[in-house]
Amino acid sequence: MLLINCPYCGEREQEEFSCxxxxxxxxxxxxxxxSDDQWADYLFLRQNIKGLQFERWNHSFGCRQWFNVxxxxxxxxxxxVYHMGEKPPKLESNDPITPCGEPKIGSGNFSTSKK
Amino acid sequence: xxxxxxxxxxxLKIEKNGISIEEIPFVEKLNLRxxxxxxxxxxxxxxxxxxxxxxxxxxxxxxxxxxxxxxxPNEWLINFLKNDKFNITHxxxxxxxxxxxxxxxxxxxxxxxxxxxxxxxxxxLRKFMILDIDKIxxxxxxxxxxxxxxxxxxxxxxxxxxQKQSFDLHINRSxxxxxxxxxxxxxxxxxx
Numbered sequence: 127m128l129l130i131n132c133p134y135c136g137e138r139e140q141e142e143f144s145c146x147x148x149x150x151x152x153x154x155x156x157x158x159x160x161s162d163d164q165w166a167d168y169l170f171l172r173q174n175i176k177g178l179q180f181e182r183w184n185h186s187f188g189c190r191q192w193f194n195v196x197x198x199x200x201x202x203x204x205x206x207v208y209h210m211g212e213k214p215p216k217l218e219s220n221d222p223i224t225p226c227g228e229p230k231i232g233s234g235n236f237s238t239s240k241k
Numbered sequence: 242x243x244x245x246x247x248x249x250x251x252x253l254k255i256e257k258n259g260i261s262i263e264e265i266p267f268v269e270k271l272n273l274r275x276x277x278x279x280x281x282x283x284x285x286x287x288x289x290x291x292x293x294x295x296x297x298x299x300x301x302x303x304x305x306x307x308x309x310x311x312x313x314p315n316e317w318l319i320n321f322l323k324n325d326k327f328n329i330t331h332x333x334x335x336x337x338x339x340x341x342x343x344x345x346x347x348x349x350x351x352x353x354x355x356x357x358x359x360x361x362x363x364x365x366l367r368k369f370m371i372l373d374i375d376k377i378x379x380x381x382x383x384x385x386x387x388x389x390x391x392x393x394x395x396x397x398x399x400x401x402x403x404q405k406q407s408f409d410l411h412i413n414r415s416x417x418x419x420x421x422x423x424x425x426x427x428x429x430x431x432x433x
Binding site for chain 2: 136141189
């Protein structure tokens with residue numbers, strides 16, 4: 127169970143929250159001009175990083191506000207919480223804290239890595 | 242044909258092992274939305290309610306007529322402790338607030354209130370809630386939105402330090418019986 131520091135309500139249990147997936151994904155400005163592959167890329171492809179990932183969370187059973195969280199997906203450590211619309215904080219390392227040095231993209235599968 | 246307005250629980254007040262569980266039905270409620278950065282909005286609402294809106298998260302302010310509860314940075318719940326003030330105040334909100342920037346909704350029938358009173362209320366609530374009650378509801382100006390087992394609730398602390406423990410639980414009407422049964426079951430531990 128994670129303790130998440132809602133920027134409005136303070137520290138609450140994870141059960142009160144829902145995760146909205148990766149943050150800072152911009153909607154393309156010219157959707158009609160995109161190919162199906164590019165549109166699918168925007169809709170479905172996510173980095174799924176093993177290590178530091180920026181995510182959107184919603185305090186669904188509390189104040190119902192959205193906010194961003196910087197979380198290490200390997201250790202579940204929450205490194206920063208910040209408001210929607212703010213730029214992600216510069217954190218020291220994006221490397222996963224794993225003893226055997228697995229690649230950054232999940233499970234050694236590089237097919238989802240962004241070129 | 243007019244529909245009969247009924248409380249949810251068959252017995253409005255039940256006492257078991259020193260804890261009383263009581264439904265407070267028919268409390269009129271308004272949901273108010275607007276920006277706390279809009280000075281006109283704050284001034285107008287303050288004039289109508291004759292009290293300031295609580296801006297701090299998880300707090301409430303109250304006077305003899307209303308209880309104003311913070312729900313989110315731009316949303317408040319107003320409980321009318323005296324029902325005769327409801328229509329007048331609702332009309333004032335509609336007439337005086339800017340409809341493009343604010344919203345006022347009558348949510349009286351949405352939820353009901355279960356009042357829990359007794360010296361072991363906190364101990365009873367801890368059986369069902371993940372909320373750190375001692376830390377978050379530390380005085381009688383505090384409220385919290387959270388879950389009771391899986392039920393979304395709004396919990397309001399009524400008592401000050403030297404008073405008997407008392408909490409109001411705002412829950413969906415359809416969950417009221419489920420919550421009552423769980424509370425009664427939990428009371429079994431406190432045999433005098």
